[in-house]
Amino acid sequence: MTENTARSGKDTILVIGGGIAGITAALEAAEVGCNVILVEKEAYLGGRVVRMNQYFPKLCPPTCGLEINYQRIRKNPRIKVLTLSEVSKVAGQKGNFNVTIRIHPRYVTGNAPISRAQLDAISSEIPNDFNSGMDRTRALYMPHDQAFPHLHVLARYALTSEEISRLEETEPREAIDLSAGAETLDVNVAAIIVATGWQPYDANNLDLLGYSSNADVITNIEMERLAARTGPTGGKIIRPSDGREPARVAFVQCAGSRDANNLPYCSAVCCMASLKQARYLRNKLPDASISIFYIDIRTIGRHEEFYYQLLADDHVSFVKGKVARITPEASNLVLDVEDTLGGKLLQESFDLVVLATGVVPNQARHPLPGLDITTDEYGFIVEGVVRNGIYAAGCACRPTDVSRSVKDATAAALRAIQDVRR
Numbered sequence: 001m002t003e004n005t006a007r008s009g010k011d012t013i014l015v016i017g018g019g020i021a022g023i024t025a026a027l028e029a030a031e032v033g034c035n036v037i038l039v040e041k042e043a044y045l046g047g048r049v050v051r052m053n054q055y056f057p058k059l060c061p062p063t064c065g066l067e068i069n070y071q072r073i074r075k076n077p078r079i080k081v082l083t084l085s086e087v088s089k090v091a092g093q094k095g096n097f098n099v100t101i102r103i104h105p106r107y108v109t110g111n112a113p114i115s116r117a118q119l120d121a122i123s124s125e126i127p128n129d130f131n132s133g134m135d136r137t138r139a140l141y142m143p144h145d146q147a148f149p150h151l152h153v154l155a156r157y158a159l160t161s162e163e164i165s166r167l168e169e170t171e172p173r174e175a176i177d178l179s180a181g182a183e184t185l186d187v188n189v190a191a192i193i194v195a196t197g198w199q200p201y202d203a204n205n206l207d208l209l210g211y212s213s214n215a216d217v218i219t220n221i222e223m224e225r226l227a228a229r230t231g232p233t234g235g236k237i238i239r240p241s242d243g244r245e246p247a248r249v250a251f252v253q254c255a256g257s258r259d260a261n262n263l264p265y266c267s268a269v270c271c272m273a274s275l276k277q278a279r280y281l282r283n284k285l286p287d288a289s290i291s292i293f294y295i296d297i298r299t300i301g302r303h304e305e306f307y308y309q310l311l312a313d314d315h316v317s318f319v320k321g322k323v324a325r326i327t328p329e330a331s332n333l334v335l336d337v338e339d340t341l342g343g344k345l346l347q348e349s350f351d352l353v354v355l356a357t358g359v360v361p362n363q364a365r366h367p368l369p370g371l372d373i374t375t376d377e378y379g380f381i382v383e384g385v386v387r388n389g390i391y392a393a394g395c396a397c398r399p400t401d402v403s404r405s406v407k408d409a410t411a412a413a414l415r416a417i418q419d420v421r422r
């Protein structure tokens with residue numbers, strides 16, 4: 001939680017979700033004088049974007065854009081950021097919503113920095129969620145280098161009784177509150193912006209693509225972390241199974257997407273994500289050869305140029321055809337695919353396979369309690385005014401990129417500001 005204070009009431013907007021869409025909406029509203037409560041369920045802001053290595057189209061690190069936003073939040077006393085928090089109840093209507101927020105304990109108070117001795121008091125580990133569980137972290141941890149707020153988190157549930165005793169005796173004692181419990185906060189707000197974003201489609205559902213049985217079949221989300229300097233390998237793209245640099249890498253587009261048995265829709269960003277990741281490989285492993293298996297390459301507008309550059313690269317080949325099966329063979333992975341342009345069945349062997357899995361709305365998996373909002377058949381919130389006084393932005397509405405999420409968020413903020421001003 002930040003030290004910022006904000007009043008609730010008729011000039012207050014609640015933003016649910018602290019990804020790029022929620023952050024943008026919060027800033028737009030606060031910078032014209034509204035009070036904003038920004039509720040984020042994770043321990044830090046930034047959503048999915050902060051976990052990327054670089055983001056298209058410019059391929060800058062996500063912290064470039066996010067850090068400017070964090071500075072704007074730090075300077076703006078009208079924004080109250082609540083992390084590790086979720087909305088548990090909403091009642092009322094436009095201009096007068098009563099909302100209950102549940103705040104989970106961080107156990108780290110922020111009243112003093114965590115000391116070396118406190119870090120050393122803990123050896124229990126938990127899966128590192130920031131790195132998609134590809135490595136582990138100590139149970140007293142900073143979620144990532146650039147985390148905002150820049151506070152450690154204590155996974156108290158994972159501690160042994162000896163570790164708890166050691167922490168109780170270690171200075172500075174005011175840095176950790178082992179007796180902290182969940183709190184509830186009741187607020188009154190005039191408007192609500194839902195920016196709860198997305199989660200990746202579960203690749204374990206794709207039996208024939210072998211994600212659950214082959215360590216060297218990874219998802220596009222895991223590739224972002226593998227390529228990142230702050231990731232589990234320090235930015236080295238290596239095979240999870242044996243730590244070897246891959247010489248042949250395949251990208252499987254529409255892994256589960258545009259498929260009636262999985263996600264029937266196109267997730268819009270996966271083609272650009274794979275093209276971007278092919279660039280990571282070209283930079284980090286210049287001798288590797290890359291094959292991209294696709295149904296259609298969908299790169300809209302100015303992103304088309306990005307595609308053309310890779311088309312001209314003789315280390316990258318594009319094969320039009322949906323991958324039917326991935327089978328392990330010796331230490332490699334064999335892909336069965338019908339090359340629909342070449343008119344032949346292919347069996348090709350690779351060292352590493354990246355599944356371009358799609359985007360599932362969080363709202364579909366975890367509907368917000370008390371918010372009677374209209375979603376489409378897949379759980380995306382129907383765009384525009386969701387209900388009087390409730391608006392939505394970003395990937396909560398549809399799979400989309402950062403630039404469009406930001407535009408959406410600005411539009412949602414404008415509508416919410418109008419509710420406050422009326």
Ligand SMILES: Cc1cc2nc3c(=O)[nH]c(=O)nc-3n(C[C@H](O)[C@H](O)[C@H](O)COP(=O)(O)OP(=O)(O)OC[C@H]3O[C@@H](n4cnc5c(N)ncnc54)[C@H](O)[C@@H]3O)c2cc1C
Binds near residue numbers: 021040086221276403
């Ligand atoms: C593999 C891949 C690579 C991509 N690369 C790029 C790229 O290079 N460039 C680009 O422009 N786009 C890229 N995208 C798209 C980009 O990730 C999205 O545009 C962006 O994440 C949308 O932001 P958002 O704020 O709507 O959602 P999110 O980033 O998902 O943020 C939503 C936030 O809401 C929080 N939340 C969820 N539910 C709740 C709740 N109930 N209560 C409180 N908080 C909640 C979440 O914890 C999260 O912090 C990529 C997508 C994929 C799949």
